[in-house]
Amino acid sequence: MDFSEKMRKETSPIWNAILNHPFLVELAKGILPMEKFVFYIRQDYVYLVDFCRAVAVADSRVQDIEDFKGFTEFLNKTINLEMGGIERYAKNMEFQQNSSVKQSPLPQTTPTLATCYAPPTLNRLTVSLPQLCHACRAILRWRRA
Numbered sequence: 001m002d003f004s005e006k007m008r009k010e011t012s013p014i015w016n017a018i019l020n021h022p023f024l025v026e027l028a029k030g031i032l033p034m035e036k037f038v039f040y041i042r043q044d045y046v047y048l049v050d051f052c053r054a055v056a057v058a059d060s061r062v063q064d065i066e067d068f069k070g071f072t073e074f075l076n077k078t079i080n081l082e083m084g085g086i087e088r089y090a091k092n093m094e095f096q097q098n099s100s101v102k103q104s105p106l107p108q109t110t111p112t113l114a115t116c117y118a119p120p121t122l123n124r125l126t127v128s129l130p131q132l133c134h135a136c137r138a139i140l141r142w143r144r145a
Contacts, residue, residue, distance in 0.1 A: 058071060
């Protein structure tokens with residue numbers, strides 16, 4: 001069993017809890033109230049803004065040119081596809097993405113990405129590393145595809 005399989009097996013209860021979360025169940029069944037979905041979209045946009053900032057910080061720290069290219073392309077796709085998709089959706093659904101940016105994030109929405117902008121005495125990449133693991137895994141999966 002490789003590392004990924006082992007981690008997947010050990011985190012199976014967490015995966016099951018996520019997949020059975022009422023939000024996802026209602027979304028999958030097509031019965032999620034629109035106001036809950038719009039709230040989620042707005043929170044997702046707030047998250048993506050900080051997530052992209054964190055990826056940009058990581059991008060500025062990589063030494064290998066291929067990694068640099070990979071992070072840059074991943075950042076570009078996140079901004080243009082994910083955030084752009086939310087912006088187009090917001091326009092079609094008649095709510096402004098600008099209000100999403102100004103919206104106060106919930107504590108669970110805001111990752112600790114502010115550590116990327118920590119005082120210079122801290123290694124910014126190190127303190128933000130837990131939040132960037134998601135980005136790194138996504139980039140690796142994307143580059144292998």
